[in-house]
Amino acid sequence: xxxxxxxxxxxxxxxxxxxxxxxxxxxxxxxxxxxxxxxxxxxxxxxxxxxxxxxxxxxxxxxxxxxxxxxxxxxxxxxxxxxxxxxxxxxxxxxxxxxxxxxxxxxxxxxxxxxxxxxxxxxxxxxxxxxxxxxxxxxxxxxxxxxxxxxxxxxxxxxxxxxxxxxxxxxxxxxxxxxxxxxxxxxxxxxxxxxxxxxxxxxxxxxxxxxxxxxxxxxxxxxxxxxxxxxxxxxxx
Numbered sequence: 001x002x003x004x005x006x007x008x009x010x011x012x013x014x015x016x017x018x019x020x021x022x023x024x025x026x027x028x029x030x031x032x033x034x035x036x037x038x039x040x041x042x043x044x045x046x047x048x049x050x051x052x053x054x055x056x057x058x059x060x061x062x063x064x065x066x067x068x069x070x071x072x073x074x075x076x077x078x079x080x081x082x083x084x085x086x087x088x089x090x091x092x093x094x095x096x097x098x099x100x101x102x103x104x105x106x107x108x109x110x111x112x113x114x115x116x117x118x119x120x121x122x123x124x125x126x127x128x129x130x131x132x133x134x135x136x137x138x139x140x141x142x143x144x145x146x147x148x149x150x151x152x153x154x155x156x157x158x159x160x161x162x163x164x165x166x167x168x169x170x171x172x173x174x175x176x177x178x179x180x181x182x183x184x185x186x187x188x189x190x191x192x193x194x195x196x197x198x199x200x201x202x203x204x205x206x207x208x209x210x211x212x213x214x215x216x217x218x219x220x221x222x223x224x225x226x227x228x229x230x231x232x233x234x235x236x237x
Contacts, residue, residue: 008085012086023078027217027220028041032057037233101160104158123175124157155178
């Protein structure tokens with residue numbers, strides 16, 4: 001998979017977003033680019049920060065205030081920034097969706113849900129009690145799961161799209177999914193779940209997107225024989 005071959009949202013700018021002097025001795029990963037993330041990266045002795053939501057996510061903006069401070073800190077501490085958004089959601093080995101599926105106990109899953117020319121999510125056929133699935137999910141994300149149990153008491157077609165895919169519930173249901181797991185959703189999605197007769201499980205935007213950056217950092221650290229750390233900075237969403 002090549003980053004340039006995956007269409008993404010305009011502000012994703014996948015790949016190396018900021019280069020350093022060229023030396024990487026330790027890798028850090030985080031879900032989001034932020035001042036705290038940069039500070040933790042430097043504090044832990046890392047000089048490459050891998051993120052899912054990069055430095056240009058808010059859009060084109062002047063290099064003032066927070067962005068100026070962030071860039072100044074990165075240059076002073078010789079930090080490189082690498083971002084991967086949709087490619088890290090859909091990757092078949094280190095992607096958020098496949099890894100969340102595996103963490104839930106579904107080793108066999110297949111891609112589904114086309115977004116920008118790629119199959120973004122994962123689905124699995126199963127026969128698992130909804131109550132059991134919720135318990136597993138709460139354990140995996142280490143937190144509460146907002147549940148809208150509007151479908152069957154047993155999940156048989158489980159769909160996972162990490163992040164903020166709740167607004168796609170109608171498209172997901174049209175693909176035969178009866179239990180949909182994502183991070184967050186707009187208000188109207190709760191009503192849509194009821195009307196569609198589908199179970200909707202919201203496990204948190206942040207919590208569902210920690211898997212990929214961890215796996216990618218671990219993969220690169222092993223390949224290049226350097227250490228790595230995950231920087232946990234939950235947003236509460």
